[in-house]
Amino acid sequence: MEFTCKKIENCFTNSANFQYALEVRAESFMDSIDDWASIRVNEKLRRPTFIGAFAGGIQVKGVLAKNSIRVGYPEDRWEDCKERFEARLAAMDAAEISEDTE
Amino acid sequence: MTGSSNDFAPIYLNNAATSFPKPDCVAEAMAQAVSSLPGGDNRDSMERRNVNDELRIALAELLHAPDHRRIVLGSNATWGLNEAIFGLGLATGDCIVASMAEHNSVIRPVEALANKGVKVEYVPVDVAGRIDSGAWKTAIEQHSPKIAICTHASNVTGAINDVAKLAAIAKEHGAITLVDAAQTLGLVEIDASDPNIDMIAFTGHKYLLGPQGTGGLFVGDGIELEPHAIGGTGVRSDLAKMPDEYPMHLEAGTSNEPSNAGLLAAIRWAKDNPIDIDALTEKCARLRDGLAGVGAKVIDPGAPSTPVVSFTIEGLAPGYVGELLFDCYDVICRTGLHCAPKIFGCLGDGLENGTVRISLSRFTTDDEIDALIGAVDDIVSSETGF
Helix, strand or coil, X not given: CCEEEEEECCCXXXXXXXXXEECCCHHHHHHHCCCCCEEEEECCCCCCXXXXXXXXXXXXXXXXXXXXXXXXXXXXXXXXXXXXXXXXXXXXXXXXXXXXXX | CCCCCCCCCCEECXXXXXXXXXXXXXXXXXXXXXXXCCCCHHHCCCCCCXXXXXXXXXXXXXXXXXXXXXXXXXXXXXXXXXHHHHXXXXXXXXXXXXXXXXXXXXXXXXXXXXXXXXXXXXXXXXXXXXXXXXXXXXXXXXXXXXXXXXXXXXXXXXXXXXXXXXXXXXXXCCCEEEEECCCCCCCCCCCCCCCCCCEEEEECCCXXXXXXXXEEEXXXXXXXXXXXXXXXXXXCCCCCCCCCCCCHHHCCCCCCHHHHHHHHHHHHHHHHCCCCHHHHHHHHHHHHHHXXXXXXXXXXXXXXXXXXXXXXXXXXXXXXXXXXXXXXHCEECEEECCCCHHHHHHCCCCCCCCEEEEECCCCCCHHHHHHHXXXXXXXXXXXXXX
């Protein structure tokens, strides 16, 4: 899957948060990772959201209906975690993910 | 807009950063300035309009400044504060007293001087974010600063300081006084004719309702600053230094005339349409009560205060709350430390990640406030307790 990535700045020097624009909706992405992350969906918000917690401290958040996710990496090894997460993202098949969930 | 069920009008509640919307006349004045002949900077004839001078006169009226030529125009309050702080030529052994409520536009310049041997003392504020006059007096007496700097209002809690009183204390002990009025000009009276207030930095893009990139510094008579930026002034080109006369002493290069025209239009509009402070205060009370009612922990600055409401939700990082407000409810606000990192240690426990800051304007509606309270209610009830 192709994606674009942008660092999300905040008030804190050591933050390692990034936003990814995906080819698929966050909902489809979420469904495709449910076997390797612990996922909590909140459907009570006006636009439902999900949070996925991966082993190793990576946290993924998103609004189900949007084509983007926010990813937070552990501060002390964010570069390594980011590289591995993006490799996994790149290996995903966007068409297959969309078919699975539509 | 596509008209789908996911489309909602954004609710802009970040007016302490940049006010929005602006009166229509602001954009009109800017467009007119851009499409008109440029001003002649300091060489204007009586036949040519001098927007910058008109703006200085309007600002002088607002600030009660005795001489509009002592109002120096720049790009924002940060510019003005830098001119003031670095312009005094402070050296090793000199002392600066500032409050812990200051913005980084004060903290970073004074810390830069601290790295060069200038002593900096920060005065704590109370749990409302207001400068304690007793602590202020003690610091002034102990350290005899060359300059005492205080914000007119905290950009985190909205607490308004009695700057006349604080300036009088500092002046009594020989300090030059500098007030950061970024959060207040257009909302709260300040008196530049007060002999205890030497300098006032201000910005145009917050409660003056002007465009971004406008602001400046009032420099009282008798205060001389070394220019921070040096360059052309349009006159006295034969001199190798900046002219001594104000405002050109501190105004190098071509000014932002279109934006200054926008700010001038905004100030004139506000004069014809005075802000209803009581109505704004009621809106803030409605917001604070509503947020507290749904379980948010709200900082109450007491009176007087600007229309800023800071809150936290137990168990949720302010940044995450801000994401949910924006992503799920189209609410635009500010989260985190608000560029004022030192104040949080004074406001109580559990604020290491800052707050969610809501800042209203005269244009904020009750419906927008109720929508925000409803959104926070949803977040509290569905995101906490895990």
